Amino acid sequence: MTSPESAETPSVPRQGRTATLAEIARAAGVSAPTVSKVLNGRADVAPATRSRVERLLRSHGYRRRRADASRSPLIELVFHELESAWAMEVIRGVERAARRAGLSVVLSESAGRHTPGGSWADQVAARRPHGVILVLSGLDEGQRTLLTSRSIPFVVMDPAGDPGAEVPSVGATxxxxxxxxxxxxxxxxxxxxxxxxxxxxxxxxxxxxxxxxxxxxxxxxxxxxxxxxxxxxxxxxxxxxxxxxxxxxxxxxxxxxxxxxxxxxxxxxxxxxxxxxxxxxxxxxxxxxxxxxxxxxxxxxxxxPLTEMAEAATRMVLELGREEKPTAGARMELATSLVVRSSTAPPAA
Amino acid sequence: MTSPESAETPSVPRQGRTATLAEIARAAGVSAPTVSKVLNGRADVAPATRSRVERLLRSHGYRRRRADASRSPLIELVFHELESAWAMEVIRGVERAARRAGLSVVLSESAGRHTPGGSWADQVAARRPHGVILVLSGLDEGQRTLLTSRSIPFVVMDPAGDPGAEVPSVGATxxxxxxxxxxxxxxxxxxxxxxxxxxxxxxxxxxxxxxxxxxxxxxxxxxxxxxxxxxxxxxxxxxxxxxxxxxxxxxxxxxxxxxxxxxxxxxxxxxxxxxxxxxxxxxxxxxxxxxxxxxxxxxxxxxxPLTEMAEAATRMVLELGREEKPTAGARMELATSLVVRSSTAPPAA
Structure with missing residues (x-):
């Protein structure tokens, strides 16, 4: 008995080890350099070919072998919207941790992002950053595959919703x-x-x-x-x-x-x-x-502790990038603390 | 009668046209690809060679011919410190204008920046951005040369001091x-x-x-x-x-x-x-x-109007990048306006 996916692409191994780039190319009926181009976010691939290759990358859980040398010294920091009153605290924390690692921060907003150069995730993949930090913003299935197949690790900070058990995240108590x-x-x-x-x-x-x-x-x-x-x-x-x-x-x-x-x-x-x-x-x-x-x-x-949370998320994404397999489901919560000032007092008698 | 600089490098023309890369290479006694490596911020150049080439680039006002295709789709946004209460307004404006141009924003802090990968300006040069926006932060002579010789335009936003007449800048009235x-x-x-x-x-x-x-x-x-x-x-x-x-x-x-x-x-x-x-x-x-x-x-x-000022600075830097020669001394001031709320009233009688 075969699953629909394996029936579709019988030549690619599903279990035990992940598919190689050559195997993905054969299954897609294209050359290995073409698969490479798709992985690198190059524009000179026909849309139909591109989506066929992406589909195969996804269905076979392809994961590019990491080569630190080929990465750009960048960390991507993505806000759903930059309107948040505490965005500055987060930016400061990520910048601080990135700088310590010798990396620069690319800042973007994912809300309503439709640029001529392709989707947001395509652009990120083409930049080959060390990792992606998402603030109050999740990833859809396609975006997740795009990053995972390029071995670009990501961490969600202070998730607005339920990020899903397998998504590494940093929050507060x-x-x-x-x-x-x-x-x-x-x-x-x-x-x-x-x-x-x-x-x-x-x-x-x-x-x-x-x-x-x-x-x-x-x-x-x-x-x-x-x-x-x-x-x-x-x-x-x-x-x-x-x-x-x-x-x-x-x-x-x-x-x-x-x-x-x-x-x-x-x-x-x-x-x-x-x-x-x-x-x-x-x-x-x-x-x-x-x-x-x-x-x-x-x-x-x-x-x-927003700045500390952002620093922790940055360290986490860099750790994920150094490991052969990211620790699925890592979730870290930093402690909150009550700061008593002058807006509270016993009720009037 | 010759000036000290031209005596030092008699083979390179000083007037009328700028030196070519080959001429810089000859004056430095290195190959043209070596000069190229220095311009691209590559690490595999001996420090002594590098500084000799940099000195010649500076003394001869070398300006790389622009090749938009070789630029990364990035804008650099540099704060002296990210502590400013209004940094967020600026970030929002730059992000908005950059996005419209299909570019992403690299954010950094120049204060106390000493990273293993070389100076801040070296890193910027290596990334080949479309332009640099400096917030409350100037450039020293070396940094300015580094950017100018790579034809990377820059604009100073809301200068803390006197940016100098030749520096393009955006401020408020x-x-x-x-x-x-x-x-x-x-x-x-x-x-x-x-x-x-x-x-x-x-x-x-x-x-x-x-x-x-x-x-x-x-x-x-x-x-x-x-x-x-x-x-x-x-x-x-x-x-x-x-x-x-x-x-x-x-x-x-x-x-x-x-x-x-x-x-x-x-x-x-x-x-x-x-x-x-x-x-x-x-x-x-x-x-x-x-x-x-x-x-x-x-x-x-x-x-x-901080967000609008940041947008204007971004548009200005992109315009400078499109021209063959940047407009020296461009200075733009956006209008301020009084917003009357409830903290002002006639004095008590």
């Missing part, structure tokens, strides 16, 4: 962070604590709110689903949902804001309603962006 | 910005207006304070040198110098803070002294970072 933020409020004496979450499609947002729930439950406090609102991690959501929470008759005396930007939106809502922080309302953020220290009052928040 | 910030305060009725400047070695800081002075003088108000303090564009300076200004018996009723970060430091100083903004103190910033909208009260500031 989001659940633990939500837990300690909320415990801090409980210990100050708050019993009516609201939460503004990030988008529910982001695992990190879910983990933070789950930590919030766990803190309430372990303290013997009821979790009121009406006090948990879904935001999107932007300032505007903190403002809008903050107004919603704070205008209620039985308003919360404290809010875990999900991230720092939402906390700042919540500050604005409180100002507009004439509520003083922390006297009338305690606020805890998440991230510890530089701005958290600068707002009035300085924000109590959960520090996410 | 800093003087005009300082003028309109201060005029706004004068029009509100303030007569005792302080200023916290950036570092005096930065031309942009000087220009802003000169605009402040011009606004006072044209309004018939005396300029009190004791009300102008030199900061460094960081939050801490705004706080420290803010305390200095606000603790005086005859304290100013308004302050032009030089940039947004110093304005936020000034906010903190005012909070600490129990002064309300804008009731007791009006504050104007400069830059219009995203945070200016989020602080309490939202900050009146001078918008510097």
């Amino acid at each position: 989001n659940w633990q962070g939500g837990l300690s933020a909320t415990r801090h409020l409980v210990e100050l004496g708050h019993t009516r604590i609201g939460a503004i979450s990030g988008p529910t499609r982001m695992m990190c947002a879910r983990a933070r709110v789950d930590g919030y729930r766990a803190a309430l439950e372990t303290a013997g406090l009821a979790v009121d689903p009406g006090l948990i609102l879904d935001g999107d991690f932007h300032h505007e959501a903190g403002y809008r949902l903050g107004l919603d929470l704070l205008r209620r008759d039985n308003r919360p005396t404290a809010v875990f804001a999900g991230n720092d930007l939402q906390a700042l939106g919540l500050y604005e809502a409180a100002r507009e309603l004439g509520l003083r922080i922390p006297d009338d309302l305690s606020v805890v953020g998440f991230d510890d962006l530089p701005v958290a220290r600068w707002v009035g009052p300085p924000l109590t928040t959960v520090r996410q | 800093n003087w005009q910005g300082g003028l309109s910030a201060t005029r706004h305060l004068v029009e509100l009725g303030h007569t005792r207006i302080g200023a916290i400047s950036g570092p005096t070695r930065m031309m942009c800081a000087r220009a802003r304070v000169d605009g402040y002075r011009a606004a006072l003088e044209t309004a018939g108000l005396a300029v009190d040198p004791g009300l102008i303090l030199d900061g460094d564009f960081h939050h801490e300076a705004g706080y420290r110098l803010g305390l200095d200004l606000l603790r005086r018996d005859n304290r100013p009723t308004a302050v032009f803070a030089g940039n947004d970060l110093q304005a936020l430091g000034l906010y903190e100083a005012a909070r600490e002294l129990g002064l309300r903004i804008p009731d007791d103190l009006s504050v104007v910033g400069f830059d219009d970072l995203p945070v200016a909208r989020w602080v309490g009260p939202p900050l009146t500031t001078v918008r510097q």
Whole structure:
């Protein structure tokens, strides 16, 4: 009994060892240099040939043997969008770790990227970097194959969703962070604590709110689903949902804001309603962006070590590149820590 | 009569046309491929040979003929340090313009850069980018020669000091910005207006304070040198110098803070002294970072179009690359504009 794939290409071995370039060429009915051209992202290959070769590379799990000398001294850093307020912290960490390894950083944005020179992944493959770091951005099946067949390792940083067990990734202890933020409020004496979450499609947002729930439950406090609102991690959501929470008759005396930007939106809502922080309302953020220290009052928040996470992701991708086989499923989580400033206090008597 | 340089290398023409690669090779006593290797940043050239060739390239103003095909689809973006609060705005603009041109962005930091692979400029030369954008960072003579001899154009963005008349650069109308910030305060009725400047070695800081002075003088108000303090564009300076200004018996009723970060430091100083903004103190910033909208009260500031400036610098460097001879001394200044929010009001009666 044969699987559809092996029936399609009987001349290429499927098990035990990976196919050679010559075998892929024979199966595709092209010369070995043509397969090479496809691997190197060269433009002078007919589209039909190219996609036939790509299909075979994928179905046979072809993996180019590494030759460090042929790699460019580059690391690719890819953001879904460069709008993120904490992109700078990440860039700094990757640049620092790359520099230590003698590499330069190519920065790009994957959102809406359709350039004349082919897809984003084609361009990356043609540059032959030492590795790729993806921030809040996954890879589709085709992109993954493209990188894997060129033996270009990749690591996902702070995945928005579930990166899949086999994808190496670096994150922070989001659940633990939500837990300690909320415990801090409980210990100050708050019993009516609201939460503004990030988008529910982001695992990190879910983990933070789950930590919030766990803190309430372990303290013997009821979790009121009406006090948990879904935001999107932007300032505007903190403002809008903050107004919603704070205008209620039985308003919360404290809010875990999900991230720092939402906390700042919540500050604005409180100002507009004439509520003083922390006297009338305690606020805890998440991230510890530089701005958290600068707002009035300085924000109590959960520090996410973004620069260190980015450095760790860079080291991880370089380690993957040095090994014969990448460690599948490597997942690293760096610890978060509560930074107590002036936006939290016991509830008014 | 001959100059020392031409006496040193009599076989190479100095005037009328630039030296050819073969002529440089003959003068250096090496083969043309060796000169080529030096130009391409290859490691397999003896250091003594390399520096002899570099010296000749410099003294004869050698300029490689452009061959677009041999260039990598890259733009280099170089920060002196990645610490700048507005680096993200610049990165976004360069990325946007580069993407439109089908190019990717290599990001690096020039401060303290000593990598095993040679100097920063050597690495840039070896990558053969379409151009280099330097942010708050100049080039020394050797780096400039290295780029010029490879026909790699460069543009300086928002120069901290005087970039020199022959260096293409993009900035903002800093003087005009300082003028309109201060005029706004004068029009509100303030007569005792302080200023916290950036570092005096930065031309942009000087220009802003000169605009402040011009606004006072044209309004018939005396300029009190004791009300102008030199900061460094960081939050801490705004706080420290803010305390200095606000603790005086005859304290100013308004302050032009030089940039947004110093304005936020000034906010903190005012909070600490129990002064309300804008009731007791009006504050104007400069830059219009995203945070200016989020602080309490939202900050009146001078918008510097950083993303547009970065896009303009990218377009300029690509234009320079397309011309046979770069336009020496191109300098572009984009307009600043006053954004009035809630941190300014008439002085208390």
